[in-house]
Amino acid sequence: MSLLEVDGVKVHFPVKKGILFDRTVGHVYAVDGVSFQVEAGQTYGLVGESGCGKTTLGRAVLRLVDITEGSVVLDGTDLAKLPEEEMRTFRRRLQMVFQDPLGSLNPRQNIESILSEGMAAHGIGSNQDERREKIKTILAKVGLPANSLARYPHEFSGGQRQRIGIARALVLEPDVIICDEPVSALDVSIQAQVINLLEELQESLGLTYVVIAHDLAVVRHISDVIGVMYLGALVEEAASDKLYEAPRHPYTKALMSAVPVPDPEVEDLRARILLTGDLPSPANPPAGCRFHTRCPWKQETRCATERPELTDDGTGHKVACHWTAEIEAGTVSRTGGEVVGAVREELDDRLPVEPTL
Template sequence: MSLLEVRDLKVHFPIRKGILLRRIVGYVQAVDGVSLSVDRGQTYGLVGESGCGKSTVGRAILRLNDITAGEVRLDGTDLAGLSTGAMRRQRHRLQMIFQDPMGSLDPRQNIESILGEGLAAHGMGGSRRERRKTLIDALDAVGLSANALARYPHEFSGGQRQRIGIARALVLQPDVIICDEPVSALDVSVQAQVLNLLEEIQEQTGVAYVVIAHDLAVVRHISDTVGVMYLGHIMEEAAADDLYAEPLHPYTKALMSAIPVPDPEVEAQRERILLTGDLPSPANPPAGCRFSSRCPWAQSTRCHDEIPALIEVRPGHRVACHWVEEIESGEIRPHEVEAEMVPASEIGVEIPTVEPPAVP
């Protein structure tokens, strides 16, 4: 059994209308049947574009969002079924690193207070002296010195603040750390420092990561297994090397071909699959395969009627597409797709907890 197992997780947010009655007029199916598992010392990478539900999965694992259906098992205990109090006692085993290192640190708390809060809340850390020792060790692990304790978040650079965010997660010695866009707010030269740091920490402590990011290159670098999400579904899941060597789902192919590579020779030769149109609204996803409205390989009418299951097509490589083999053998050729407009009324829908993409 894996350390963390998510089975058929669903998170649906109600859409309410009206002022007094707040009638529920529909649901945003932010996450709709996601399963994944992570072992100790392993990293699961979750990639996808904004609004695909990847952050909601991360938050639901920590129960920061209500879970509509499904299981989140940590060492066999189903977190989804726990009472609030029992969940709170489990939470020190699961920690989170947030995207915006400034927004996630209280500007009026000094670093000692920020790092020590978790220990105090869980009654851990022992005496004041022992607690201080724990904090200094955590700072040391992220490459900051002990004199940081008395300082405030604004005195640090973006990269250092993200290190503090990592130290805060480490203090409680968690089993799993959810990293939600851990480097996207940082400058490129600093991104690499933080990625290397995360890897070092994993080697030393054996912590498991769930890394949520929109940057496929970052996810590929740090993950053992990668899941590609689109509109609340996992479309493809495989070992990082396999996925990048041989992407099988049309969406993964398009996503990977859209990422610019810093090498003009490679750029000149690369075949691009240019997707038309925007992501459909998660409040009104296409029937059948979620990707069918933008898929250059979509076949009528099966793709529009039937939701494809995530099936293992190669060892350890699972794909949710009806026509994987036919596309691979070239039997089905890509065709032009009309850009479909997302009706304006749907874009206005308020989707909780979906952050805008990073703006460095």
């Protein structure tokens, strides 16, 4: 059994109107039937463009937003069905590192107060002196000096504040940490430091991560398995290297083609898939395949009416597309989109294997 199992999770927010906002006129389908599993000690990456539901899904796993339907099973216990009082004990085992390192820290509390608050709530340490000593140990693990305890969030740099956010999660000794865009607000040089820190902590403490990001290079660097989200649903899932070497869903292909290559000659000549049209509204998603309104290979007879299931090809590579095999074989013609450039064969071996962080 996997440590964390997310099965058919849906999060639908009601749209209300009226003078008192007491009339429901529809729903925003932020997350609409997502399933994935994370093994102990593994890192699961979630990628997709802004507004696809990644953050909402992460918050739903922690029950920070209500789950409309589905289950979130942690070590055999369905968190979606737990009363709030029982859920509190599991919150210690599930923690989150938020995207904004400054906005997620109370500016009126010093670092000792911020880090000891959760410990006191969960009964960790018999007194403040014990908690203080543990906090010093955790601060050392994330690379911050012990004299940080009396300082306030505004006195730290962005990278240091993100380390404080990581320390706040670690003091509760969790099993799973959900990292919501953990480096997007940081400079590139600091991003590498934080990513390396997360990897070191995972190795030394046996942590399990769910990393939510839109930076494909960061996700590839840290993840074992990657799920690609589009408009509230997973469209592809595979081992990290397999996904990057051979993306199979049209949306994933477009995402990968947009990743910049640090070689001007390759960047100018490689093929890029330009999607047409705007991202549909999650309050009114299209029927059938949700990507069909922008898909270069759409076939109206089926794509517009039948929603594809996320199907395993037998190797652990899962794709939600009616025409995956035909696209790979070249038997389905392009019906939209635009391809710019063409990669010369002699340049293929110059494409970077590992991302530059």
